[in-house]
Amino acid sequence: xxxxxxxxxxxxxxxxxxxxxxxxxxxxxxKDAAVTGSKKTGHAVKKGATKSTHAVKKGAHxxxxxxxxxxxxxSTHQ
Numbered sequence: 572x573x574x575x576x577x578x579x580x581x582x583x584x585x586x587x588x589x590x591x592x593x594x595x596x597x598x599x600x601x602k603d604a605a606v607t608g609s610k611k612t613g614h615a616v617k618k619g620a621t622k623s624t625h626a627v628k629k630g631a632h633x634x635x636x637x638x639x640x641x642x643x644x645x646s647t648h649q
């Protein structure tokens with residue numbers, strides 16, 4: 572009986588170590604995924620902000636041009 576019990580304990584130690592390593596690997600994988608996701612999100616936000624800035628500049632230019640076109644005094648009446 573002692574031999575069987577000792578055999579089970581000896582077999583359980585490597586399994587316990589493997590579980591610990593698996594948990595450590597899972598933690599590292601989770602960290603890597605979070606970092607990658609954060610980088611991709613940051614890039615997408617920057618790209619969107621750049622597009623928005625350009626759109627606002629373009630819209631402001633068009634509006635300014637339209638206002639200028641309508642405010643020029645081309646009438647002969649004074």
